[in-house]
Amino acid sequence: MALLTLPLDATGLDAAIIDLDGTMVDTLGDFVEVLRRMLADVALPPVAAAEVERMVGKGTEHLIASVLHHLLAPAHPELAERQAVVEALFPRAWASYQHHYPAVNGQFSRVYPGVLEGLEALHALHWPLACLTNKPTAFAVALLQAKKLDRFFTHVFGGDAFAQKKPDPLPLRKTCEALRTAPARTLVVGDSSNDAQAARAAGCPVLLVTYGYNHGQPVRQVDADGWIESLAALR
Numbered sequence: 001m002a003l004l005t006l007p008l009d010a011t012g013l014d015a016a017i018i019d020l021d022g023t024m025v026d027t028l029g030d031f032v033e034v035l036r037r038m039l040a041d042v043a044l045p046p047v048a049a050a051e052v053e054r055m056v057g058k059g060t061e062h063l064i065a066s067v068l069h070h071l072l073a074p075a076h077p078e079l080a081e082r083q084a085v086v087e088a089l090f091p092r093a094w095a096s097y098q099h100h101y102p103a104v105n106g107q108f109s110r111v112y113p114g115v116l117e118g119l120e121a122l123h124a125l126h127w128p129l130a131c132l133t134n135k136p137t138a139f140a141v142a143l144l145q146a147k148k149l150d151r152f153f154t155h156v157f158g159g160d161a162f163a164q165k166k167p168d169p170l171p172l173r174k175t176c177e178a179l180r181t182a183p184a185r186t187l188v189v190g191d192s193s194n195d196a197q198a199a200r201a202a203g204c205p206v207l208l209v210t211y212g213y214n215h216g217q218p219v220r221q222v223d224a225d226g227w228i229e230s231l232a233a234l235r
């Protein structure tokens with residue numbers, strides 16, 4: 001695919017679906033802070049940003065469970081026993097996370113360089129644009145509004161919008177339906193293997209940014225159609 005060697009309007013593509021965390025907004029600081037508040041509520045110590053970075057991207061349930069497993073591992077080295085402790089703690093942790101997130105959302109995060117330029121370039125082509133994230137929809141909408149990026153998107157779908165989350169292809173298929181575009185003509189831009197696997201399975205071409213969160217793995221080893229150092233490369 002000559003995605004990165006042709007001008008975008010000569011690629012045969014006519015729409016785009018863009019990921020949020022790690023692609024448009026560096027939200028690691030938000031996650032670290034909301035987890036710090038949540039963990040204090042359940043009498044656990046905070047978790048380091050480098051650990052959180054490896055755990056972000058598969059939605060809220062996965063993030064909370066991963067953090068609890070990580071922190072409880074020294075005291076409960078046996079997996080089955082730890083699982084039971086995590087399950088018992090989970091409802092309180094979940095409720096605390098939901099309680100704290102709105103106040104934290106966008107306060108400890110920033111839009112990556114080049115994002116505005118890239119979105120403006122797609123907007124100038126009159127491509128319909130959707131934001132598809134594993135973050136809950138309400139938090140995603142509020143974050144895009146706080147960062148003044150909401151005006152670019154006709155649709156915003158979060159991890160709770162469909163029956164499956166990325167890396168399942170269902171959210172991409174459903175988002176293409178909402179945009180009324182064909183997957184093969186819809187560019188996916190993301191930062192992780194979740195985005196790339198979902199795009200491959202849905203039949204969408206996919207570009208990955210090189211600066212986001214990819215579960216601690218090198219992003220250039222992920223099967224994708226290309227890598228960009230900034231969304232400004234879409235100009």
Ligand SMILES: O=C(O)COP(=O)(O)O
Binds near residue numbers: 021133135136166
């Ligand atoms: O897992 C999350 O909450 C965020 O994931 P995203 O990279 O799909 O925006």
Ligand SMILES: [Mg+2]
Binds near residue numbers: 019021057191
């Ligand atoms: Mg992401």
